[in-house]
């Protein structure tokens with residue numbers, strides 16, 4: 001009997017899909033196999049077809065290790081429906097079921113036995129296997145062996161023992177194909193020269209877009225736009241959408257907002273009661289809810305063909321999670337959209353949620369950030385990530401393929417603050433004082449440089465280093481000072497002279513108005529502004545960061561921000577949110593450092 005006959009007669013599939021046949025032939029030839037196929041590609045055929053053939057040849061039962069009880073039950077039910085003897089042993093089986101399954105196994109009747117990893121590693125179970133004939137071992141979700149992965153399960157580390165005890169061809173299956181995970185699977189399971197089947201991770205019917213949105217109202221607007229574009233506002237009709245959020249609370253608020261915007265939306269998370277979850281899932285499957293707002297708890301084993309839109313309201317913690325969740329769109333092959341809304345605060349949220357079983361959550365976050373900020377075809381980034389090789393293809397559909405310039409601009413906008421900082425009244429007065437003290441016209445740029453403390457030649461020869469205001473605006477950047485001078489010109493408090501090398505000087509005589517406050521005679525220099533250690537330390541810090549990032553220091557944060565930190569002395573990230581000039585992006589990047597500075601110097605001050 002040929003594998004394709006089993007595929008056709010038992011499962012009704014006319015032909016193998018990419019990769020399936022190679023895996024089937026390898027295990028039938030007695031070899032090990034590692035199958036790296038994206039979700040939905042058909043991994044189960046890779047072990048079910050050979051299992052059926054081996055059972056028919058009297059070679060024994062195939063043991064399938066699977067971590068999800070619901071999936072096990074689905075598979076067993078589907079196989080039985082096709083006339084295949086299959087059973088499952090897990091913590092939810094009743095005593096009767098367990099006894100019946102064990103008896104069928106020992107009589108050699110089962111083609112496939114599904115077991116949870118917890119059970120598989122029990123001595124009792126291994127003794128049971130010793131009393132019957134086993135043909136093959138299949139390990140589903142094999143990336144769970146990886147301590148670096150997002151689904152690490154400690155029992156998986158002990159599956160190598162099971163394999164060694166059984167000494168049968170072993171097939172490991174997963175949708176995560178990074179070289180590291182592949183190596184760990186082979187290593188932990190002790191596989192010998194396995195056939196490695198690596199599938200195609202491209203999804204030609206999916207459009208992957210990223211939008212940089214910091215605030216929830218902007219995210220909501222983007223979500224609604226995506227849902228409307230897919231025609232999902234109507235109460236009934238074809239297609240549905242999943243909106244993924246990182247936290248339970250967020251699923252509820254977003255679902256509420258969508259419902260009040262007129263969508264048939266519900267929410268789903270692991271904190272709801274079983275009844276509520278069941279109701280949401282059923283409503284969504286039946287099309288009563290067209291939009292399900294969910295945490296990552298939703299979706300495993302759910303296979304709805306016509307999910308037209310997947311919005312990630314917040315970025316998930318890894319590209320694996322993103323691809324798995326976004327990949328639930330368009331299973332029917334029709335065009336569908338995957339939209340990631342990305343704000344740097346998402347990284348903060350993910351750090352809070354960080355699953356410490358995952359050792360490399362920072363690297364995982366960096367990967368998703370690179371995806372969001374990247375200027376390369378989104379599908380290319382995803383495929384490269386999963387296969388570990390740099391691909392060449394362009395999907396032609398994603399936002400980067402469609403309009404790389406627009407994506408680049410949006411990225412820059414999201415990353416950089418407005419260029420100039422308005423000066424405080426006090427600093428503006430200081431500018432006027434400097435012009436009054438200098439008494440001669442001076443170039444805007446040179447004046448700005450002098451106020452920032454420059455001792456460059458041009459500044460020295462003009463005597464600007466001797467101004468009492470020299471260096472007093474060191475915490476501001478040149479562009480902001482120049483912009484303030486321009487503003488003073490517009491207000492006619494300062495005049496501009498000359499064309500080729502324009503200079504500025506104080507307007508009119510010191511007889512009235514503003515100029516009265518800018519006496520011609522230099523005032524005695526005010527003592528150095530009281531700068532406490534927090535201000536100094538933060539200024540040093542932002543200069544250092546600016547150098548590293550090749551930013552201007554005001555892009556790190558502005559002097560007014562330092563001043564606010566100085567007075568408020570925040571000690572938590574939440575408190576930082578109240579500081580003007582510190583948005584989620586800045587807090588994500590610099591928040592902990594700022595807090596460390598405040599802590600250190602607050603202690604010093606008190607000491």
Ligand code: ADP
Nearest residue numbers: 013015016017037038039040041042043044045
């Ligand atoms: P995975 O475990 O890789 O996510 P499944 O094994 O659940 O995928 O298969 C996904 C879907 O693809 C199922 O509906 C299955 O019936 C279908 N399928 C698998 N192999 C084939 C094939 N060779 N031809 C057509 N459909 C297939």
Ligand code: ZN
Nearest residue numbers: 377395398401
């Ligand atoms: Zn593309």
